[in-house]
Amino acid sequence: MEEKVLEWDYEINGKDFRNAGKVSSKVKEILKELGFDPDFVRRVAIASYEAEMNVVCHAERGVLHLTISPEELRIVVKDKGPGIQDIELAMQEGYSTASPEIREMGFGAGMGLPNIKKNVDKLNIASTVGEGTVVDMLIKPSSIREFG
Amino acid sequence: MKLTRIVEELKLTVKAAQGGLDREVRGGYASDLLSDVMANSREGDIWVTIQGHPNIVAIATLRDLAGIILANGRQPDADTLQRAEEEGVPILCSSLPTFEVVGRLYRLGIYGQG
Ligand SMILES: Nc1ncnc2c1ncn2[C@@H]1O[C@H](COP(=O)(O)OP(=O)(O)O)[C@@H](O)[C@H]1O
Ligand SMILES: [Mg+2]
Numbered sequence: 001m002e003e004k005v006l007e008w009d010y011e012i013n014g015k016d017f018r019n020a021g022k023v024s025s026k027v028k029e030i031l032k033e034l035g036f037d038p039d040f041v042r043r044v045a046i047a048s049y050e051a052e053m054n055v056v057c058h059a060e061r062g063v064l065h066l067t068i069s070p071e072e073l074r075i076v077v078k079d080k081g082p083g084i085q086d087i088e089l090a091m092q093e094g095y096s097t098a099s100p101e102i103r104e105m106g107f108g109a110g111m112g113l114p115n116i117k118k119n120v121d122k123l124n125i126a127s128t129v130g131e132g133t134v135v136d137m138l139i140k141p142s143s144i145r146e147f148g
Numbered sequence: 149m150k151l152t153r154i155v156e157e158l159k160l161t162v163k164a165a166q167g168g169l170d171r172e173v174r175g176g177y178a179s180d181l182l183s184d185v186m187a188n189s190r191e192g193d194i195w196v197t198i199q200g201h202p203n204i205v206a207i208a209t210l211r212d213l214a215g216i217i218l219a220n221g222r223q224p225d226a227d228t229l230q231r232a233e234e235e236g237v238p239i240l241c242s243s244l245p246t247f248e249v250v251g252r253l254y255r256l257g258i259y260g261q262g
Contacts (some may be wrong), residue, residue, distance in 0.1 A: 001168045018227050021206025025235075028210060038191070043211045046186055053182075111183035118187075
């Protein structure tokens, strides 16, 4: 039998704090509609939000690609921006290069990437300085979910 | 406890989403760091903060929070109010500092984690 896979693409604009978070709200809506359990939805919402906000805070623009299959959910956030020089350092809790203006808004706590790591089953970050960053996240629900 | 009761007891000014005041409040969280709220708040919490920009509405929606109290006389941005109306997230204002707001919530039986 053919496996059903659902896919969506959403654009994210850098520095657009007015609309920041809307893409993750859409992701959450989709998951609720498909009937995923609340704990799974919470994990995805946190990971999606932090990845989206990193594009808003640190990059020029990006795209969030969401794929849902019965066994797993994958979110790939690809951006055009400054890239990350030292990914291991960026993963450390509290490390942030956010500007004072951004910190004043309550962003730049350096908790984004660590929080993503805590909530996903697999995380892969690839980055080229001066070009951009790809954050690839895999999240598995506690039980296989049939849909469609 | 319903949000309406908290509005009355703490004499909060309702700035947006009047229609959402019927919501049950299950607990509370206080922080001005957005990633912290995202990671550590729970569904049904009332969130006390001094951040008034639109992204607080995104957090409340994503975490299913009951509402947001802006402490210390902070006022929400116009964009925040518009987005809060759209998403149905009550924005409530108090002239009291965060510590006082949380103390009064606690006295009403609204607790944090643990
Ligand atoms: N998409 C990105 N593009 C460029 N730099 C990034 C990106 N995501 C994260 N970073 C870098 O990694 C650091 C840590 O990220 P994070 O843990 O989310 O904390 P914060 O966003 O609060 O600074 C950021 O301060 C930034 O230097
Ligand atoms: Mg971040």
